[in-house]
Amino acid sequence: MKIIGISTSPRENSNSRIALEKALETVKSKGFTVELFDLNLLNIQTCQADDYCLEHEGCCVLDDDMQAIYGALRDCHGVILATPIYMGNVSSNAKIFIDRLYAVLQAVDSYNVAGKKFSVIASQAAVDPPMYEYIKHNLETTVDIFRGIGFDVEDVVLLIGNDTAGAIVDKEDQLNKAVMVGNKIVR
Numbered sequence: 001m002k003i004i005g006i007s008t009s010p011r012e013n014s015n016s017r018i019a020l021e022k023a024l025e026t027v028k029s030k031g032f033t034v035e036l037f038d039l040n041l042l043n044i045q046t047c048q049a050d051d052y053c054l055e056h057e058g059c060c061v062l063d064d065d066m067q068a069i070y071g072a073l074r075d076c077h078g079v080i081l082a083t084p085i086y087m088g089n090v091s092s093n094a095k096i097f098i099d100r101l102y103a104v105l106q107a108v109d110s111y112n113v114a115g116k117k118f119s120v121i122a123s124q125a126a127v128d129p130p131m132y133e134y135i136k137h138n139l140e141t142t143v144d145i146f147r148g149i150g151f152d153v154e155d156v157v158l159l160i161g162n163d164t165a166g167a168i169v170d171k172e173d174q175l176n177k178a179v180m181v182g183n184k185i186v187r
């Protein structure tokens with residue numbers, strides 16, 4: 001069984017990607033296979049709202065790298081989406097991916113969505129509680145979309161205080177949270 005990781009940060013030594021890789025290492029240690037897609041290195045266009053997917057069993061007309069992710073989504077046991085927080089919400093790379101799940105919504109049976117797990121790991125700079133609560137709320141609103149599609153949302157983890165690239169590497173508590181995400185998605 002496979003878990004797919006979706007990394008959406010554009011930066012080198014990305015905190016969210018480091019956490020995602022930690023989670024995927026844990027997944028591998030449990031005997032699952034993993035596949036990591038780095039959206040910033042792929043050619044993925046925004047949804048064109050042509051409704052082609054409505055009439056073609058959830059197939060998207062766009063011939064881009066999202067086709068490989070659609071294929072992986074059909075077969076996988078779960079998904080871990082990693083995102084930096086940008087202006088209070090998920091990254092634009094993450095949002096493009098989420099919009100492209102519109103095709104999955106049109107054919108949940110063909111994508112075998114029922115029973116698939118979905119977790120989110122997000123990293124932000126701010127540490128103050130009001131900002132944390134505000135962004136946590138935005139993330140919860142986003143994952144409601146995954147629930148609406150039919151995914152079983154497992155974890156929504158918001159890692160804080162990561163104001164520089166790679167800041168997470170010395171934060172044992174945050175790396176442990178990533179391990180927990182990996183453990184829970186294969187339970």
Ligand SMILES: Cc1cc2nc3c(=O)[nH]c(=O)nc-3n(C[C@H](O)[C@H](O)[C@H](O)COP(=O)(O)O)c2cc1C
Pocket residue numbers: 009010011013014015016017083084085086087088089123124125126127162163164165166
């Ligand atoms: C365009 C942009 C917008 C950002 N907006 C926020 C924000 O609203 N709140 C926050 O706490 N940090 C914000 N940050 C900081 C990042 O969320 C933080 O550095 C995060 O750890 C980046 O994750 P990454 O290393 O995986 O890219 C922003 C950074 C950028 C470049």
